[in-house]
Amino acid sequence: xxxxxxxxxxxxxxxxxxxxxxxxxxxxxxxxxxxxxxxxxxxxxxxxxxxxxxxxxxxxxxxxxxxxxxxxxxxxxxxxxxxxxxxxxxxxxxxxxxxxxxxxxxxxxxxxxxxxxxxxxxxxxxxxxxxxxxxxxxxxxxxxxxxxxxxxxxxxxxxxxxxxxxxxxxxxxxxxxxxxxxxxxxxxxxxxxxxxxxxxxxxxxxxxxxxxxxxxxxxxxxxxxxxxxxxxxxxxxxxxxxxxxxxxxxxxxxxxxxxxxxxxxx
Amino acid sequence: xxxxxxxxxxxxxxxxxxxxxxxxxxxxxxxxxxxxxxxxxxxxxxxxxxxxxxxxxxxxxxxxxxxxxxxxxxxxxxxxxxxxxxxxxxxxxxxxxxxxxxxxxxxxxxxxxxxxxxxxxxxxxxxxxxxxxxxxxxxxxxxxxxxxxxxxxxxxxxxxxxxxxxxxxxxxxxxxxxxxxxxxxxxxxxxxxxxxxxxxxxxxxxxxxxxxxxxxxxxxxxxxxxxxxxxxxxxxxxxxxxxxxxxxxxxxxxxxxxxxxxxxxxxxxxxxxxxxxxxxxxxxxxxxxxxxxxxx
Numbered sequence: 001x002x003x004x005x006x007x008x009x010x011x012x013x014x015x016x017x018x019x020x021x022x023x024x025x026x027x028x029x030x031x032x033x034x035x036x037x038x039x040x041x042x043x044x045x046x047x048x049x050x051x052x053x054x055x056x057x058x059x060x061x062x063x064x065x066x067x068x069x070x071x072x073x074x075x076x077x078x079x080x081x082x083x084x085x086x087x088x089x090x091x092x093x094x095x096x097x098x099x100x101x102x103x104x105x106x107x108x109x110x111x112x113x114x115x116x117x118x119x120x121x122x123x124x125x126x127x128x129x130x131x132x133x134x135x136x137x138x139x140x141x142x143x144x145x146x147x148x149x150x151x152x153x154x155x156x157x158x159x160x161x162x163x164x165x166x167x168x169x170x171x172x173x174x175x176x177x178x179x180x181x182x183x184x185x186x187x188x189x190x191x192x193x194x195x196x197x198x199x200x201x202x203x204x205x206x207x208x209x210x211x212x213x214x215x216x217x218x219x220x221x222x223x224x225x226x227x228x229x230x231x232x233x234x235x236x237x238x239x240x241x242x243x244x245x246x247x248x249x250x251x252x253x254x255x256x257x258x259x260x261x262x263x264x265x266x
Numbered sequence: 267x268x269x270x271x272x273x274x275x276x277x278x279x280x281x282x283x284x285x286x287x288x289x290x291x292x293x294x295x296x297x298x299x300x301x302x303x304x305x306x307x308x309x310x311x312x313x314x315x316x317x318x319x320x321x322x323x324x325x326x327x328x329x330x331x332x333x334x335x336x337x338x339x340x341x342x343x344x345x346x347x348x349x350x351x352x353x354x355x356x357x358x359x360x361x362x363x364x365x366x367x368x369x370x371x372x373x374x375x376x377x378x379x380x381x382x383x384x385x386x387x388x389x390x391x392x393x394x395x396x397x398x399x400x401x402x403x404x405x406x407x408x409x410x411x412x413x414x415x416x417x418x419x420x421x422x423x424x425x426x427x428x429x430x431x432x433x434x435x436x437x438x439x440x441x442x443x444x445x446x447x448x449x450x451x452x453x454x455x456x457x458x459x460x461x462x463x464x465x466x467x468x469x470x471x472x473x474x475x476x477x478x479x480x481x482x483x484x485x486x487x488x489x490x491x492x493x494x495x496x497x498x499x500x501x502x503x504x505x506x507x508x509x510x511x512x513x514x515x516x517x518x519x520x521x522x523x524x525x526x527x528x529x530x531x532x533x534x535x536x537x538x539x540x541x542x543x544x545x546x547x548x549x550x551x552x553x554x555x556x557x558x559x560x561x562x
Contacts, residue, residue: 088413088417111404111425113404114404114425114428115429115432115433118425118432121425121428122422122425123421125422125424125425126419126421127421128421130496130497130498131498132428132498132499133499135428136428154433
């Protein structure tokens with residue numbers, strides 16, 4: 001099942017994943033995963049827990065070196081980097097300028113001992129912003145964009161609700177206009193109405209900023225709402241991939257069929 | 267390998283054995299070669315508790331020679347517990363001359379202050395350091411902070427300053443104010459007041475920093491650029507006082523506030539006791555009579 005049909009302004013892939021495998025000792029994390037991600041595209045990775053989704057995401061987001069395979073990233077100047085072959089300095093630089101990682105648990109992605117404003121400003125300061133007024137202005141702007149009350153700018157993230165923390169984490173990642181966002185279950189642990197608002201927000205930001213996103217979820221509804229393309233994983237391998245609606249409406253692989261038929265309808 | 271028999275019987279010159287001193291000197295040389303970089307060293311047990319200057323005292327022991335004159339400062343003063351004890355320790359174990367005069371000293375061990383008097387090329391200033399890692403507040407993992415130093419990822423230091431301004435309207439960090447050495451390493455200057463930060467820049471004397479518990483030595487070679495971190499719209503500033511020293515009338519020194527009684531009377535005096543005494547000997551007078559100063 002191919003997906004060249006998606007019309008894209010730029011036909012060069014942003015991220016090329018070639019035959020990625022990761023083993024934890026003898027057990028498989030993920031195996032032989034290959035795909036291309038194009039600018040502005042949202043790729044969903046679904047599968048049951050233990051299917052290797054998070055391992056794959058860690059490999060892709062440069063936080064876990066894969067056992068074999070390579071990942072090529074095309075930067076703003078059109079130069080291609082093999083992210084595990086370049087120096088660690090370069091990799092970390094890309095991670096804080098070009099990429100964003102939204103953790104499942106916002107407490108893992110936020111600095112809890114500094115205020116919300118400082119959390120948003122950190123990436124700006126990391127790339128050399130040295131004007132307090134500008135940083136603060138930017139932080140307030142982003143609080144507004146993620147629908148957090150501006151009065152909370154000097155409060156600690158620990159005093160925020162789960163949904164607000166998640167939105168703060170998104171603001172913190174998007175502040176210096178990255179091109180590629182990795183999300184691991186961004187709506188996990190949130191109640192449905194908060195989930196819905198967060199999904200609306202994400203959908204709006206993704207289209208406004210023309211972001212490319214790789215989103216891991218076990219929630220097919222989230223996948224259908226956000227992603228253009230879907231990969232279904234089982235036991236570390238991709239068993240089916242294609243356009244989201246195609247995969248969900250006409251699943252071919254027995255496991256995908258099982259997954260789709262297991263969704264509860266309220 | 268004993269260099270000299272002066273000092274207390276049964277002890278090696280300056281307390282430490284010669285092999286330990288060699289090890290510390292190697293660490294010092296490396297530290298001087300890479301200004302601001304924290305060099306690990308095999309810190310020894312010293313006959314005083316951690317936090318009392320075990321790092322500084324080991325560096326002093328390693329650089330001290332028989333013809334040196336030692337001055338020890340604690341919070342600017344020569345006659346506080348820490349200063350008195352360390353001075354006595356070295357006069358017993360090394361038999362070196364000691365002094366309270368900044369100009370006469372060749373080696374100065376200090377806690378919390380840099381002398382007001384400008385230091386010379388033939389002097390060495392040794393700081394006692396409790397927490398050598400400036401990134402520690404933001405990043406608790408040592409393995410990560412070392413990586414951040416290596417890759418010059420110093421954005422988080424400004425996050426801390428941002429946090430100050432957001433909460434207090436100005437940079438409220440007043441001591442251990444982070445500096446960048448030679449445009450490369452961000453360094454904790456030990457808990458000196460930020461009043462003293464500008465003195466570190468381009469100082470003719472060699473500056474050595476020793477953290478005994480954390481087992482780190484770092485250094486600033488003579489005439490090295492040391493700049494304090496700040497924001498463009500919130501530039502670095504030192505403390506200012508409306509008062510002058512009550513004893514010597516100095517307006518250019520770091521002042522300690524001393525509470526005199528329980529009715530709210532207080533006086534401001536130079537924290538650098540040697541500087542204050544010298545000025546009084548030269549005839550400078552403050553606003554308060556001498557006998558009150560002696561009582562304080």
